[in-house]
Amino acid sequence: MKRQLILEDGTVFVGEGFGSEGDTVGEVVFNTGMTGYQEILSDPSYCGQMVALTYPLIGNYGINRDDFESIQPSIKALIVREATDLPSNFRSELTIDELLKEKNIPGLAGIDTRKLTRLIRQHGTLKGKLTALDVDVQNVVDSLQSCTLPTNQVQQVSTPTPYPSPGRGKRVVLVDFGMKHGILRELNRRDCDVIVVPYNTSVSSILSLHPDGVMLSNGPGDPKDVTEAIQMVNELLGKVPVFGICLGHQLLALACGADTFKLKFGHRGSNHPVKELSSGKVDITAQNHGYTVDPASLLATSLEITHVALNDGTVEGLRHKTVPAFSVQYHPEASPGPEDANGLFDQFMTMMEQFLKEEAAHA
Structure with missing residues (x-):
């Protein structure tokens, strides 16, 4: 299912949705780690944030029971270039899509994460909304620019x-x-x-x-x-x-x-x-x-x-x-x-x- 990430500066990224299908709003940040996506998405320090991973292939070694950093992840969304459905690792028990569905976390794949990262590096962290395609982009942008994100993380x-x-x-x-x-x-x-x-x-x-x-x-x-x-x-x-x-x-x-x-x-x-x-x-x-x-x-x-x-x-x-x-x-x-x-x-x-x-x- 096609979904889109709308940023407060008006930039739009259209990609494939995975995980939960719910809409979400948060601060968009990026992580440059080549591995460790399971620990990243379960790190409570990402509460309220939508995390873009700069490494292009995510989910290749699956999800296991041991590498969680919290029981209930509080990340707002996961944004990746490619999310694999065919992990290969002897410890793997779930795909990343299955985990995000289980934890009710939306994901977005297939976008230019390099462009998104350069945008954040140039302008600083930005508020964003991950949503369906049938929304008025300008209304979302206006809402993002006027809203204040929670401070009780x-x-x-x-x-x-x-x-x-x-x-x-x-x-x-x-x-x-x-x-x-x-x-x-x-x-x-x-x-x-x-x-x-x-x-x-x-x-x-x-x-x-x-x-x-x-x-x-x-x-x-x-x-x-x-x-x-x-x-x-x-x-x-x-x-x-x-x-x-x-x-x-x-x-x-x-x-x-x-x-x-x-x-x-x-x-x-x-x-x-x-x-x-x-x-x-x-x-x-x-x-x-x-x-x-x-x-x-x-x-x-x-x-x-x-x-x-x-x-x-x-x-x-x-x-x-x-x-x-x-x-x-x-x-x-x-x-x-x-x-x-x-x-x-x-x-x-x-x-x-x-x-x-x-x-x-x-x-």
């Missing part, structure tokens, strides 16, 4: 109630702003006793769980929309070690008095080089974010930059100068992507151990 994807992922090691409270399962897997691999809590959990409730550390997860949207979390992070600092990833990184910066701003078209892919300033080491990283920390705003804070993006010089890592807290803008758990930065989880483990020793010494 974190509320949509965060867990409504706390739950445990038991272990025998360090207790970590993982604040869920739209957590990828890969983060939880890495903590479980280190035998952490993890308790996942909602994004708006109070500091007193977190501390009542007697954590050895607190992890701030990734998540969708503008960090400034999560005001209760900014205050929560501010109050946690110095009381317990803190490690922030992606949105958690931005929230740490805001909690310390820094500022963030929206990037023109964001960083979304699995081959972004990041340099550690202290060692000069470069990691190839997985990234998915539309906002970044303003480096100039850090000068009046207690934070220092630890990592920078080699592509555009943006802030990729922070460390607090006086209390045990650090963060990175990229995804050390990969899922999908390279595992170069996986050792950051071990640094978090070391930080918690050191903090416990210091607390015992002062007791």
